[in-house]
Amino acid sequence: MFSLFLLFGILQILILLRVHRGTQLLFIFSLLCSLVVLFHHMTNKLGIRL
Amino acid sequence: MTEIKRLLNFVVIYIIFFVLLAAYAHQYLANELPCPLCMLQRVGMIGVASGAFMNLRFGLKGSHYGLIIFSALFGMSVSLRQISFHACPNFPTFGTPVLGLSLYVWAFIVFFCCIFGVALVQILHVDSKDNQEHLHLTVPEKLGAFLLIFITFANVVTTALQCGISPCQG
Numbered sequence: 001m002f003s004l005f006l007l008f009g010i011l012q013i014l015i016l017l018r019v020h021r022g023t024q025l026l027f028i029f030s031l032l033c034s035l036v037v038l039f040h041h042m043t044n045k046l047g048i049r050l
Numbered sequence: 051m052t053e054i055k056r057l058l059n060f061v062v063i064y065i066i067f068f069v070l071l072a073a074y075a076h077q078y079l080a081n082e083l084p085c086p087l088c089m090l091q092r093v094g095m096i097g098v099a100s101g102a103f104m105n106l107r108f109g110l111k112g113s114h115y116g117l118i119i120f121s122a123l124f125g126m127s128v129s130l131r132q133i134s135f136h137a138c139p140n141f142p143t144f145g146t147p148v149l150g151l152s153l154y155v156w157a158f159i160v161f162f163c164c165i166f167g168v169a170l171v172q173i174l175h176v177d178s179k180d181n182q183e184h185l186h187l188t189v190p191e192k193l194g195a196f197l198l199i200f201i202t203f204a205n206v207v208t209t210a211l212q213c214g215i216s217p218c219q220g
Contacts, residue, residue, distance in 0.1 A: 001086065001089055001209050001213050001216075001217055001218040002205075002206050002209035002210040002213065002215070003215075004089075004090075004093050005092075005093065005096065005202055005203075005205040005206040005209055006206050008093065008096045008097065008100055008202055009199065009202040009203050009206055011100055012100055012103060012195070012198060012199045012202055013199065015100065015103050015104055015107045015108070015195075016103075016107070016195055016199065018107055018108070018185075020108055023104065023108075024104075024113060024117065027097070027100065027101070027104075027117050028117070028120075030097070031097060031117075031120055031121060031124055034090060034093050034094070034097075034124060035124065037086075037090065037217055038090055038124075038127075038128060038131075040217055041086050041087065041090075041217070042131070
């Protein structure tokens with residue numbers, strides 16, 4: 001879970017340094033990772049097997 | 051118009067910072083550790099603020115607003131899931147309510163307002179060349195950026211202390 005925050009922290013530092021290339025991709029990657037964690041939590045909690 | 055839109059993005063960063071700070075205050079004053087879904091809601095909020103920060107740093111772009119909407123939708127779905135957990139009558143809520151509402155309901159309201167605000171800004175959107183001319187951060191904008199980075203890394207540290215490298219079961 002902490003790596004999600006870390007990804008966004010790195011993203012913010014890149015934005016501050018005005019590194020435009022790849023920031024949007026990193027943003028989408030971070031959101032996808034968050035979605036994976038959410039699905040992991042949902043399947044874990046409800047006992048659903050995907 | 052560009053100045054107003056920059057101001058709105060700047061305000062979003064400060065609002066998210068204070069919401070996250072209030073969550074921390076609640077966490078330590080009420081001595082309640084955040085649940086995994088609460089942490090994912092924080093991730094969504096940090097995503098919204100990062101999108102607004104991109105608008106300030108790289109210029110106002112539709113793609114940045116798109117990223118804000120994606121983050122807000124993610125956070126909204128997480129908070130809606132948590133609301134649905136506790137929606138049944140006589141079922142206990144999670145955590146101490148603030149102003150009569152649980153924190154995850156407040157998170158849902160924050161994400162809803164973000165999407166509403168972005169839609170409003172897009173309606174007011176007029177293409178202009180001066181979007182790219184105001185890329186230097188003013189002192190309050192710089193302060194907002196540093197506060198955002200600070201609260202994000204504070205979350206890195208506290209989440210690592212609470213859950214370690216596991217996905218934080220709860």
